Amino acid sequence: MEMNASYTSFVAVGDSFTEGMSDLLPDGSYRGWADLLAARFAARSPGFRYANLAVRGKLIGQIVEEQVPVAAAMTPDVVTLVGGLNDTLRPKCDMGRVRGLLEEAVERLAPSCRQLVLMRSPGRDGPVMERVRPRMEELFSFVDELAERHGALVVDLYAAPVLGDQRMWDVDRLHLTAEGHRRVAEAVWQTLGLAARDDWRAELPSAVPARWLTRRSGDLRFARQHLAPWVMRRLTGRSTGDGRLPKRPELLPYEPPGPGTAGQDAGPDAGPARRALS
Template structure:
């Protein structure tokens, strides 16, 4: 669906569903303590053209695709949105005993339900983890299966696929938070711009363009960061897997009801980051 068509009539509704990627984890904090995120940034840009646009974000960090299918997709479909974004399944893939047949069934169910309405549906080809995460090669059969599903359903009318997988810019560690799993503000800006351009918006900047090169960090500093990442992020993540807990347990969606976007922030070329690469 062309961006200008989406903005042609006032009172449009955008709804986003998913996990931490769509919740916006590790982007800038809002006054209410929630993260901003690429989906908020997209809604801000749409609201700049349509002040009556309403927006709901049902995504919650840590959710598996079956939970998204059960708790978010029916609510989103019932709202009868004009634009909906769906991303999910990677939390399942990261788990050692991922049942890909179950994941595939839930992904198909989510997409089928959302394609049944009038909305333009945005799907994602996830980023390629191999060049930034050690040991991620084992994930690739299931990641590739998710991509195949997205490509299959992306052929349908009123469905847009945003290809993050082939974008080498996301190999840059500066696109990621220090937890190495969630996007930094720089990464969220790029994803938002990718979505907007996929919808037909005039480019604000080249989201594929790499950041200026920087000198590598000294070996000792890099190893200290590795140890901190192990202690602060990896070990707690493993602990949650062992105990069956999730970072999203008991957490509610940040925008459960459609509300207007206030004070839209113009999308501009992000300021290049100059700190040393990891």
Template sequence: MENTQNAPTTISGYASYVAVGDSFTEGMCDDLLPDGHYRGWADRLADRLAADRPTGDFRYANLAVRGKLIGQIHDEQLATATALGADLVTLAGGLNDVLRPRCDIARVEELLGDAATRLRATGATVVMFTSTDPTRRMAGSARLLPAILRMKAFVHELAQDPGIAVVDLFSAPCFDDRRLWAEDRLHLSPEGHRRVAEAVLESLGRPAAFDWRAPLPPADPPSRGAKLAADARWARNHLGPWLGRRLTGRSSGDGRPPKRAELLPYEARSREPEAREA
């Protein structure tokens, strides 16, 4: 469950928000915006925060870039995020490190903890995340579980600070449903992003507009042929290119700037909670 004991009872006081992280926070595989960027849960969260403010009285920056390791997030985004001095910061990172076979988990914790400490020193409320449990939906992911559990415990330890809230995705079985994930099986679908945005709002003390943990309606299981075809398509279109980037030391985020690098005024697209999209 989220760390809501010390969270504010209303989010209306947040006049500015900065998102820090990797593809999870950039919004990969959500709907595309007119400018070609993915929308993502952070944009959806900004919509809801902006809706609680007078028109023109909310600012938002999203520094997240796909493919970034925690060291890159720490070195490339942290100084900017602290300098912006936002009321609220979301901080997510480290999973890209965990996916690599020789991950130095102690170093990941050191950098993530330093980032959280420095962001809290600005006076911001900081929201952090636990990973979902990949073993419940992805074959071959059991090797990741010890590091994911260690990171989960570490994030909850950081949340002993009353200014840090935690969104515990690991304990939400709804994320076992593949319909909350994109075809690449690593990034959220639009419905997954919608639920994470609601989870963040709840972690900040806002009564949930819907139960983001609720399971999706039952669906007929795919046929064996359809499953084999989907697995082959995934291996060809996603696994192969991912392995190629790992072998050549490249990243999907190389040379890519943040989609919203400055803390600029942001107007809500809608002032009502979103209808369910899945």
């Protein structure tokens, strides 16, 4: 890893985590850690190019088929690959197949870029996490093996307790808040050997415990608005990403958000970050 290295292009590959859900912008689009990272790269490298091929709901097989060949053909300086977690959430998950497909992706991407970045993704504390934790940890152990074999970097978000804090997660309990995405961008930035802006692992202030009724109301709202639709999609074989195209399918010079999203991008001179305190 080169300290204070200069990178001129970046391609992000993956699912909703990399697409940027639930870091919502005023125009209804999603920003997310990859966009934040690209903005910081662009601030120090004029003409910096960025593509984000990630699409919500994608399984590792779809990522390998639809995104990996495109990213490899772009031959960028940096590629980030995060995939397989959607597979681990399925009741019938063939971890051997997941590992094989992830290995195929890494073998294709590592030679095509200057630096491949893999991740041990964060997980929200709670009962769902406990059910899938063994599969996640199996996946992450394999990520470490692949990184060692292919010279990739690993961003260990899973080991950061703050990213398991419920306040870092949106009401759907599946996607990070804006503050969570900001911290992921900082973690990737530092892993690439670039100068730290702050401590992305810093704990949040102590929270005031919510009332029992407030917690139950939140559980019911989550079940109605997010859990039930998710279960229905699993039963019908549908995905939120069906028919959806990547938000940045071409490797083009990075441009900041338009007037409708002014002030939302976190460049190097941005003000204090919003904190997830509620």
